[in-house]
Amino acid sequence: GKLTLISSATASGSSSVEFTSGIDSTYDEYIVYMVDVHPETALQNFGWQASTDGGSTYGMTITSTAFVSAHDEPDPTTLFTYKTTQDLAQSTSDQQINYYLDANNDDSMVAELHLFGLSSTSKVKHFYCTSHASQGATPNPHATLMFSAGYINSTNDVDALRLRYSSGNCNGNFYLFGVS
Numbered sequence: 056g057k058l059t060l061i062s063s064a065t066a067s068g069s070s071s072v073e074f075t076s077g078i079d080s081t082y083d084e085y086i087v088y089m090v091d092v093h094p095e096t097a098l099q100n101f102g103w104q105a106s107t108d109g110g111s112t113y114g115m116t117i118t119s120t121a122f123v124s125a126h127d128e129p130d131p132t133t134l135f136t137y138k139t140t141q142d143l144a145q146s147t148s149d150q151q152i153n154y155y156l157d158a159n160n161d162d163s164m165v166a167e168l169h170l171f172g173l174s175s176t177s178k179v180k181h182f183y184c185t186s187h188a189s190q191g192a193t194p195n196p197h198a199t200l201m202f203s204a205g206y207i208n209s210t211n212d213v214d215a216l217r218l219r220y221s222s223g224n225c226n227g228n229f230y231l232f233g234v235s
Contacts, residue, residue, distance in 0.1 A: 056234040071219035080174035082233030096223030097158040102149030110215035114147035119205025127197035129198035163186040173213040180207040
């Protein structure tokens with residue numbers, strides 16, 4: 056479909072990025088693109104949560120699945136695994152997009168989060184997310200590709216999103232699009 060830019064934000068030492076307007080019944084699908092996102096505190100998880108009251112409160116119930124593939128620079132280690140620490144089972148925690156990102160300026164993440172039917176008052180809201188990160192964490196720098204998918208288990212309309220690290224501030228560029 057056609058992408059329409061609704062809003063953008065540049066985080067520079069920000070505790071979170073919130074999209075609190077523009078999410079309504081105009082579009083059945085919304086996409087959040089995240090570019091060059093990195094934490095100011097080492098080894099943090101990056102995630103999102105949704106709101107039904109314009110961002111006054113977050114913590115909607117989510118059920119999800121997650122898996123990751125990784126490969127380190129020296130080449131001996133590869134990984135492809137289900138991530139039980141990144142999935143949610145009827146939880147109000149943040150849904151993780153990527154994990155253990157380092158605070159070096161050359162370590163960063165890009166991601167795209169797709170959300171569907173956010174204005175529905177009769178169905179749950181489905182999502183999927185793909186992220187890639189270059190991570191300089193111990194023992195070796197490596198590339199990770201993480202996939203997560205699931206649903207917000209609510210028939211209330213979602214009208215706001217918050218993206219943030221598990222601790223500390225973040226930097227990066229964020230774009231909210233509607234798909235028609």
